[in-house]
Amino acid sequence: MTWWNRLLRQKRMEEQLEKELRFHLEQHTADLIALGHDPAEARRQARLGLGGPEQVKEECRDARGTRWLEDLWQDVRYVLRTLRQRPGFALVALATLGLGIGATTVMFTVINGVVLKPLPYPEPDRLVKLQEKTDWSTQFGNLWGFTYPNFLDCKSGTRSLDLAAWHYGGGTVSGSASAEYVNSREVSADLFSLLGVTPIRGRAFRSDEDRLGAPPVAIISYGLWQRRYGGDAAVIGMPLVFEEKPYTIVGVTPEAFRIGDEVDLFTLLGQDVSPRMQNRAVHGIQVWARLRPGATLAQAQAELTLVGRHLADEYPKSNKGRTFIAEPLSPEVGDVRSTLWLLLGAVSLVLLIACVNVASLLLARAVSRERELAMRVALGAGQGRLVRQCLTESAVLGLSGGVLGILLAAAGVRPFVRFWPGSLPRVEEVHLDWRVLLFALAASLASGLLFGLAPALRSTTRELEQTLRAGARTLAGSSRRMHAGFVISEIALAVVLLVSAGMLGRMLLRLSSLNPGLNIQNVLTARTALSPATLTNPSQIRAAWDDILNRARSVPGVQSIATVDTVPLREGNNQIGYRITPDPQPENQQPLVLASSVSPDYLQVMGIPLRQGRFFDQQDRMGNEPVVVIDDVMAQEAFHGQEPIGKHLWIGLGTDPLRVVGVVGHVRYWGPAGDDQARVRAQLYYPFAQVPDELLRRWSELMSIAVRTSSEPLSTIEPLRRAVRGATGDQVLYEVQTMDHLASAALARQRFLLLLFGIFAGLALVLACIGIYGVLAYLTNQRVPEIGVRIALGATARDVMGLVMRQSVGMIFVGVGVGIAGAWAAGRVLMRLVEGMQSSEPLSFAVMIPVLVIAALFASFVPARRASRVDPVKALRQE
């Protein structure tokens, strides 16, 4: 019979045991009678011979080996029974735990999806990312994107890797429906097969298409397919016009397919006609690879190093000191990672407080059950058995809380994700899976162990005889100390959360009050794509921009308009090195400046104050003297207080001097949180009209317009779109945003953290107060007889209240002390992880700690008052 059989047939086994022992007794009795004993005497002797039947049975049960399971089942039933008897306790404990575990599980679910899960491709651990590495560094480090020729050489020079490449892109899709700007990627033909992604319609690219002169083909995303073609199955083979060039659609990617971001259009890298494709000095190609079966990363690295050495010999001009490195391909999630871990940390503190609360409830119960437990020991229960029972109780509570938590997390993950400021990377990967369930299970068992351990250990240390002899209401010192420990740790944890929330709040207040350096009211910005047809000719490009500005000026509500390539607070910037002498200087030793090319009205549109000199005008164009305007930060950095107007400076390796004609106010380009600590703060403006012809196309592709409106800027978007569309109808605005929105998005992460920390801190405060109240009420209740005696001996209500309050003040004092140390450490963590947190904000200690102390005193006031009203006669009679 197997052990589960035994367990299932427990009842029958019990019956058989009973029957076997009865048979023994009766047979023995019969034999004794046959020997001439008196029947009553025979029965007595037989029974004596066997020993106590219950003890024998107990030993037989032990011998079966399924004892622990039977006990466990018994304990579980016992726990459920006692919980049903006290539904209030069960409800509070379960709700607390469920919330704590639920919130923790939500955070973990997000972390799991965004940070921990591998890339959603087959065998993701075989994927690697390749980069170029130089043995010298620029201001931007020593890692580079690939050049296309280097990629091709690495591809043919390695046996352990399959290589694929892609390049960022974007442009206007025109043709049948209205023109639209899309995010695109140029890819090598084998990128899809390398990743293991198969198009859901049509086919992937073929390698014979990945070359100049091959028929132009494109693959579109599921999103573009739905949006532009209404999910029509006949889309394969349809024509598509992208940047004025006709393509044939050959495939549609799966809905969830992404390369970093959502991408709408894929074309072939090998069909790109631009000269940079042949240039060994133009970097920016991304290279991903898959290790061939049996190959290791080390082998791949060795091969790449070899290729690097050959290329350095062959092309010293571009490749000297340059090699290639491979590292495992991992998802790019940016600073979301630290936000998530921070939140998981905070929510774990809340869970910890919840655990401490349940622990103190359980301990109070264990103490009040002490006599029962002692009685059971006296009746023969083993100490280990009692510990097991206590732990079963907490495990049952913990697991039920865990189940509740998982349900809450299942319901709460989506709303939480929607609530996330901006877009959460890899959000499509966030859902409950076995890892999350495992985490929730571990969290609930760990919590169960945590809050069950104290009462359980206590049940073994009590001295049996003393407990039995003591009155029901005698309080043991160790329980008091343990309870005080609980209160202290709860207060300390609550202080950490409250002060952290306070720090974030103070920081946000400080950041919001900072001057952004520009007037964000009523400004609209939008990236602008010129008609692809105009992009081939520099003079046409210049004319097209003038045309756009003129058309936009005529839109009602538009006060002023300017073009600008890099918009403050928005993603993207242009950092260049400069020098204030004509002498050549290595680029990596030059100080950096944020450069923006703008049209003359930019200052007016953005509301940036002019400090000195002038801004640009229509005379600052090609052929006239090149001029720049700098901000006051750069004026200080470059000229150290000397008069900057009229000075010259040089950009990068250029030899033409640029004359400084004006100084404007500093704009917090990196947002209020990041600007003060940013590495590059100096700003420089140059006229878009003076951008040389050969750069004009590239610059145009990056250009945005900024518009100051007289009324609500959002209402001018549509008229503006129509006005800008142009004669050919394919000039489009995209990424339309107000500066107001950009400014608020710049602080969204901080605001989100503050909100969640605020919620967690509030929860912690409430839980801590409930904990303090519960513990003090319990402790005072235990002291009722003592208090009765005190009152009988003449203590006043004030004295008694003082007695209780002193106890609580002591605990609060120690808790706050420990909490301050913890909060200081938390402040260090916040300073490292949260942009804009510059000090641990001492004021937040001064504000938040009194909040906690007052709440805690209030929570202890109620039990204290009750104690002061104890009726001495009743109290003494109780004893």
Place this chain on the structure above:
Amino acid sequence: MDLPQGTLDLLILKVVALGPVHGYAIAQRLQQVSRDVVQVPQGSLYPALHRLENRGLLAADWKETETGREAKFYRLTRKGRAQLDTETESWRQLAEAVQLILKMSEGGAE
């Protein structure tokens, strides 16, 4: 005389090896065969039987006795027989060794 540690199992296996037998008969047999020298504490007999059954050394069936009553009859399993053989052998060796030592002590006194 008290039984040395672990010998009860061996004795039970030996008795059961003679043929299926119920608990009471085992107790009787042990007492008779040892001429009342070995007093089997009956209280520990049944836990021992259950333990041996649980370890798969004994198997049990409910059968009628000659007096027509139903009783639990234990019999030796193959594993039980092997266990009995090894334990008998080691017991014999132990007994011999003890004998030798005892004799040697006598010799040493000479």
